[in-house]
Amino acid sequence: MAPAGQLRHLHVDEIDFAPMDDATERLALLTLQEARALLQLLLTIAQDSHPLSPQADRLAREIAARIPSEN
Numbered sequence: 891m892a893p894a895g896q897l898r899h900l901h902v903d904e905i906d907f908a909p910m911d912d913a914t915e916r917l918a919l920l921t922l923q924e925a926r927a928l929l930q931l932l933l934t935i936a937q938d939s940h941p942l943s944p945q946a947d948r949l950a951r952e953i954a955a956r957i958p959s960e961n
Contacts, residue, residue, distance in 0.1 A: 925957045 920928065929950055936947035
């Protein structure tokens with residue numbers, strides 16, 4: 891895992907996807923839980939002084955506008 895404050899680019903062959911039948915197509919959708927986890931990650935990056943903070947902030951706003959709040 892990358893040290894705190896540093897991002898490491900992942901390659902598709904480094905990601906552990908859930909096992910699936912070879913004939914099955916993956917949906918291009920996130921579960922609500924995944925979307926909320928991604929939102930939290932983006933917000934953490936956006937609040938940091940990382941060069942990608944502005945992009946993370948923009949993407950966090952886009953995702954937040956599309957998912958229901960937890961409250």
